[in-house]
Structures are given as structure tokens and as C-alpha cells.
Amino acid sequence: xxxxxxxxxxxxxxxxxxxxxxxxxxxxxxxxxxxxxxxxxxxxxxxxxxxxxxxxxxxxxxxxxxxxxxxxxxxxxxxxxxxxxxxxxxxxxxxxxxxxxxxxxxxxxxxxxxxxxxxxxxxxxxxxxxxxxxxxxxxxxxxxxxxxxxxxxxxxxxxxxxxxxxxxxxxxxxxxxxxxxxxxxxxxxxxxxxxxxxxxxxxxxxxxxxxxxxxxxxxxxxxxxxxxxxxxxxxxxxxxxxxxxxxxxxxxxxxxxxxxxxxxxxxxxxxxxxxxxxxxxxxxxxxxxxxxxxxxxxxxxxxxxxxxxxxxxxxxxxxxxxxxxxxxxxxxxxxxxxxxxxxxxxxxxxxxxxxxxxxxxxxxxxxxxxxxxxxxxxxxxxxxxxxxxxxxxxxxxxxxxxxxxxxxxxxxxxxxxxxxxxxxxxxxxxxxxxxxxxxxxxxxxxxxxxxxxxxxxxxxxxxxxxxxxxxxxxxxxxxxxxxxx
Ligand SMILES: C[C@H]1O[C@@H](Oc2ccc([N+](=O)[O-])cc2)[C@H](O)[C@@H](O)[C@H]1O
Numbered sequence: 405x406x407x408x409x410x411x412x413x414x415x416x417x418x419x420x421x422x423x424x425x426x427x428x429x430x431x432x433x434x435x436x437x438x439x440x441x442x443x444x445x446x447x448x449x450x451x452x453x454x455x456x457x458x459x460x461x462x463x464x465x466x467x468x469x470x471x472x473x474x475x476x477x478x479x480x481x482x483x484x485x486x487x488x489x490x491x492x493x494x495x496x497x498x499x500x501x502x503x504x505x506x507x508x509x510x511x512x513x514x515x516x517x518x519x520x521x522x523x524x525x526x527x528x529x530x531x532x533x534x535x536x537x538x539x540x541x542x543x544x545x546x547x548x549x550x551x552x553x554x555x556x557x558x559x560x561x562x563x564x565x566x567x568x569x570x571x572x573x574x575x576x577x578x579x580x581x582x583x584x585x586x587x588x589x590x591x592x593x594x595x596x597x598x599x600x601x602x603x604x605x606x607x608x609x610x611x612x613x614x615x616x617x618x619x620x621x622x623x624x625x626x627x628x629x630x631x632x633x634x635x636x637x638x639x640x641x642x643x644x645x646x647x648x649x650x651x652x653x654x655x656x657x658x659x660x661x662x663x664x665x666x667x668x669x670x671x672x673x674x675x676x677x678x679x680x681x682x683x684x685x686x687x688x689x690x691x692x693x694x695x696x697x698x699x700x701x702x703x704x705x706x707x708x709x710x711x712x713x714x715x716x717x718x719x720x721x722x723x724x725x726x727x728x729x730x731x732x733x734x735x736x737x738x739x740x741x742x743x744x745x746x747x748x749x750x751x752x753x754x755x756x757x758x759x760x761x762x763x764x765x766x767x768x769x770x771x772x773x774x775x776x777x778x779x780x781x782x783x784x785x786x787x788x789x790x791x792x793x794x795x796x797x798x799x800x801x802x803x804x805x806x807x808x809x810x811x812x813x814x815x816x817x818x819x820x821x822x823x824x825x826x827x828x829x830x831x832x833x834x835x836x837x838x839x840x841x842x843x844x845x846x847x848x849x850x851x852x853x854x855x856x857x858x859x860x861x862x863x864x865x866x867x868x869x870x871x872x873x874x875x876x877x878x879x880x881x882x883x884x885x886x887x888x889x
Contacts, residue, residue, distance in 0.1 A: 405510060405820030406867045407470025408463060408842060409781050411517035411561065413446045414829035416476065418453035422492035425482025427519035428529070429832075442835035449830045450845050451852045453496060458854060460503045462826060462843055464889040465856065466864040470510045472780060472822050473500070474517035474561065477542055480549075484521030486541040494549055501553050507889065512556040512780070512822070514626065515539075515546055515607065518566060518832075530566065530596035536603040543607035547615045555621035557611065558708050558780065559604045562628040563656045567596035594675070594689045597667075601659050601700055608703040624706035625660070626780045629653045629767070631714030631759035635740055640719035644737040647671065648717045651735040660704050661771045665697035674735065706819070707767070708780035711804075713752070714759030716740040746796070748785040750838055755784075755800055761807035764816045776819045779808070783824035785831075785838040792844055792881060797859040805872050823863060827854055856883045 413429045420426070433445030452459055463471045477484060479493035504511045516539070520529055524538055543559065551557075560566065604625055611623040632652070634645040650658075650668035658668045666672070667689060676687035692700070722738035745754035760782065767777065784800035801823065811818055828841035836847050842860040845852055861878035868886065 405470040405778070405822070406863075407468050407472055407510070407512065407820065407822040408466070408826035409472035409512075409822045409824050410452070410459075410826050410829065411474045411514065411519075412476035412479065413449070413517070413519040414825075414831070415450040415452040415459075415473075415827065416479075417446065417448040417451045419445075419447045421453060422496075423482060423490040424476070424493060425478035425484070425490075426522040427476065427478045428522055428525045429519050431522045431525070440833055440835045441837050444830065444835040444847075446830040448852075450827055450854075455852060455854075456496075456500045457503055459826060460500070460507065460509065461885070462854060462856075462860075463504075463509055464507050464885050465883045466842065466860055467867050467886055467889050468509070468863075470512055470820060470822060471504055471826070472512040472514065472558075474514035474519075475546060475550075476519050477516065478519065478521040481521065481542055481545065484524040484538055484542070486545055489545065497550060501550060505553055510556065511554050512558065512778075513546070513550065513554045514558040514561050515543055516559065516566075517561040518569075530599050531592050533599050533602070535599050536606050539603035540606035540610055544610050544614070547611055547619070551611075551615050551619040551621060555619070556706075556778075557607075557621065557623045559607045559623065559625045560600060561626050561708075561780075562710060563597065563600050563604075563625070564628060564652055566600060567593040591688050597655055598690045598692070601656065602696065604660075605696075605700045605703045609699070622705035624704045624708055624775070624778075625656075626708030626710055627653050627656050628710040628712070628781075629657075629763050630712060631756060631762045631766075632717045633714060633759075633762060635716040635718035635721065635738075638719070641717065644719040645717040647674070647735040648737050648739075657707070657767075657771070659692065659697070659700045660702070661707070661774055662701075665701040666692050671735065704775060706776045706778055707774075708778050709763065709767070710781035710824070711760050711763055711779060712782060713748075713754050714756030714762070716742070748796070748800075749787045750785040750834065753785065755803060757803075758807055758810075760804050761810045761814075764807070764811040764818060765814055768811075768814070768816045773815065773817050776817050778820040778822065779804075779818070780820075780822050781824035782821075783840045785840055787837065788839060790839075792855060792857045794857045794859045797842075797857070798862045801859060801863060801866075802872055802874060805866060809872075856881065 419430050437443040480490055482490050501511050608623050632645045632648040634641040650671035654668040659665055672689055675689040679688045718738040722740055745756055747754050782804050784797040786794050808821055825840045827843040828839045828845040831838040843854045844857050865876050866872055
């Protein structure tokens with residue numbers, strides 16, 4: 405499968421239209437615009453609530469067969485709870501799904517891409533264990549309503565990101581803001597991790613028991629996995645790299661994919677030790693009961709991998725500058741980014757050689773090639789300056805797709821490649837300062853006209869030819885839809 409991805413808050417706009425409820429991103433951007441680099445918001449964004457037919461046309465123009473998008477929980481359940489369903493929200497997603505199917509495009513639907521109903525945040529959000537019930541109710545409504553046509557459901561997009569910011573969402577609106585959240589994060593992000601995993605497990609088991617037989621689809625989860633490579637062959641650096649991934653994405657893959665279940669062992673021991681040193685009577689990382697471990701083990705039909713970049717990890721060098729898994733509770737390793745690795749416009753992600761291949765190969769070896777993998781996001785940030793001439797993005801996608809071919813040769817059970825993003829959009833706290841789109845949008849233009857960038861033509865050429873031609877240049881910048889799409 406070849407596709408492109410988006411997320412509701414980043415593209416839909418229509419933040420309060422037709423009965424939609426407030427989300428945490430609506431609240432955050434409206435009450436604390438300071439936190440967003442250009443002080444903007446997703447109130448209108450790419451206006452996809454109104455322009456979804458053009459979005460589908462863009463997918464067709466690039467000859468893609470898959471579109472990954474997310475459902476806004478508060479658009480269909482304004483309070484987050486199942487007793488109040490918004491018919492206009494349901495109609496919007498029905499229309500989008502039907503438009504995709506009309507052109508044989510596979511919808512891949514993310515249930516949660518960061519826009520929690522504010523009313524649930526007011527009850528504690530992901531720090532409240534009841535989130536697992538609220539999410540289960542929401543998931544059941546999504547499966548019931550759209551599962552006759554949608555066969556690929558993703559419960560959560562990027563749990564580490566959700567949990568590292570969930571405390572910001574609660575503290576930001578109440579008092580001193582971010583400084584305070586850094587103090588709370590040692591605790592709240594681990595509570596979030598456990599609650600989110602149980603919520604995922606609930607949704608997966610509901611799909612399995614109540615819908616799979618009738619609908620014949622799949623339910624997985626998506627995690628952001630950047631490459632943590634050991635800086636050298638020394639056993640200390642190898643161990644440091646192991647700790648880095650355990651504290652970052654291993655916290656979420658291990659309970660679902662490992663044979664033992666539960667949080668990664670060495671990381672859990674480390675947090676327990678640190679917690680004791682800090683005077684806590686129990687580890688800040690909550691434990692799973694044996695029943696919970698069994699419930700979560702194997703609770704995914706596929707793994708979605710969002711991959712952007714990589715770093716080298718050292719046991720000795722640069723130790724002051726690492727943030728793994730977060731600034732507040734690091735795992736005491738050093739992070740190195742070699743100068744020769746090209747940096748994207750976000751100044752953090754780099755074109756790290758073979759990082760996607762390394763990640764895929766590591767997943768295959770670590771979990772014994774367990775379940776199909778989809779690359780659910782990968783992409784390169786530019787600024788508005790480069791407009792349609794995005795040669796660096798072209799270079800990046802070609803490199804990622806070379807890695808895909810190598811991974812397939814190595815026997816990785818890889819089923820799809822989905823680019824981030826179909827179009828420029830609201831890039832969270834970076835506002836509109838970063839562009840990830842294959843299609844350009846001028847956010848000053850009320851029509852939000854979509855225009856293909858060079859990368860859109862190159863991606864289409866690769867998809868149509870099933871071949872990466874590193875010399876290909878589009879002859880013109882006019883896009884047409886090929887027959888059959
Ligand atoms: C550009 C997209 O980024 C995705 O999120 C992340 C988060 C963290 C990293 N990282 O390298 O540490 C990369 C991507 C997100 O899912 C999507 O919505 C986009 O904003």
C-alpha cells in the first residue's frame with residue numbers, strides 16, 4: 405500500500421462547526437497562543453472539513469491507494485461521552501470514507517491523533533484510569549459506525565508524544581504553565597502510559613470480540629520510532645542505546661509485542677531505583693497486574709511505525725544534552741547527531757543514513773517478525789520559503805524508500821508506506837512555520853488552494869513505476885489523474 409496521511413486537528417478546521425465539541429488543542433491554542441511558535445491555531449487550518457473532496461482528488465492525482473486520516477473524538481462525541489452523538493460529525497466522516505471508496509482508495513483511520521475532548525481533560529484526561537472506559541465507548545461507536553467500510557483502524561497515534569504532553573495539557577490551563585508541568589511529568593507521563601495502554605487493549609479486544617468476524621478488518625496502534633544507534637561497538641554504548649529505546653518507544657511496544665509483556669525490565673528497574681532515591685514509597689512507573697499483562701500481550705493486528713530520524717547514543721559523550729525519554733526523567737545516556745547529517749527545517753530531525761531500515765530490522769529481530777508493519781508516517785520539514793521546490797523532501801523520500809526495499813529484502817513483514825503529509829498543515833506547537841506537505845497550501849489564501857510540490861510528482865512516479873529513479877524530474881508542474889484512479 406502506498407499512501408499519505410493527515411490528522412483531524414491539523415487539517416479540518418471548522419473547530420466549532422455543526423455541533424463539534426471543544427478539544428484540548430482548541431483550548432490550548434485559544435487560551436495560551438504564546439505556546440505556539442507563530443501564535444496561530446487550527447481553527448481553519450487547511451479547511452478540509454469543507455474541502456475533503458479536493459483532498460481525495462489529490463490522493464488520486466498521486467496514484468496512491470491509501471489515505472490515513474484521523475477522527476476527531478469531539479467532532480463525533482462533543483463531550484467525549486457516548487450519550488451525545490453529533491450527527492453532523494458522523495456525516496462528515498461518512499462522506500469522506502464514501503468518497504475514498506468511490507475511487508478504490510483504502511481508508512486507514514486513526515481513532516486518536518491528540519485532540520482529546522476538553523471535557524475529558526477536565527476530568528484528568530489520560531491521568532485518569534477511567535480514560536480506558538471512555539476510549540472503549542468511543543472506539544465501539546467508531547467501529548459500529550464506520551467498520552462496515554473501514555478495515556484498518558489505528559487506536560493511538562504516538563503514545564510517547566501523547567504522554568509526554570498530557571500533563572502540559574492539564575497544568576497549562578490551571579496555573580503556572582509549562583514550568584509546573586515539568587515538575588509533574590515524572591509521574592503523570594507514566595500514569596498516562598499505563599492508562600493509555602489499557603485503553604488501547606480495551607479497544608482492540610472490543611474489535612476482536614464484537615466486530616472482527618462481521619467486518620473482517622484489523623486493529624493496530626502507531627508508535628513513533630526513531631533510530632537509537634550505538635555510537636560505538638563498546639558494550640557500554642550498546643547498553644546506552646538499549647536504555648534509550650526502552651525509555652522511549654519500548655515503553656509502549658514491549659507490553660504489546662514482547663513474549664513476557666509488561667514494561668521494559670531494565671527501564672522499570674531504573675525508574676523504581678530513582679523513585680526510591682527521591683523518597684517515593686513506590687515506583688513512579690506503575691506496574692501491570694498479571695491479568696493486565698495477558699490482556700495487552702498480542703493486542704495488535706499490525707504495528708504502525710512513524711519514522712522521521714535517528715541519533716547515535718553514547719554512554720559517555722554529550723550526557724548533559726539528552727532528553728530520553730523526557731527532559732524531566734532521562735535515562736542517563738548521551739545523544740550525538742553527526743554534523744554531516746543534513747538537518748530539516750525543524751533543526752532536530754536529520755537525514756540519518758539507513759535509520760528506517762535499522763528500525764524495521766530491529767523490530768523484526770527483537771519481536772521475531774511478529775505482526776505486519778505499516779510505515780504510517782515519514783516526512784521532511786521545510787519552510788514556506790521553498791514553496792513547491794522541495795528538493796530536500798524529494799531526497800528524503802527517495803532515501804526512505806531505498807530503506808524500504810532493503811527491509812523487504814531482509815524479510816521484514818512490511819505492508820505499506822504512508823507519507824506525512826498529504827498537504828501542509830498546522831504543525832502543533834510549530835504552528836504553520838513548518839511544512840510537511842506533498843501539496844502546498846497558502847494559509848493567507850482564504851480558498852486554501854492546494855498545489856502539488858515537486859515531491860508529489862516524484863512520489864507518484866515511484867508509485868506508478870514501482871522503481872526509484874534518482875534522476876527523474878517532473879516535466880511540468882501540472883498534475884492530472886491517471887486512468888484507473
Ligand atoms: C510531523 C508529524 O510529527 C508526528 O509526530 C512526531 C513526534 C516526534 C517526532 N520525533 O522525531 O521525535 C517525530 C514526529 C505527528 O504524528 C504528526 O501529527 C506530525 O505532526
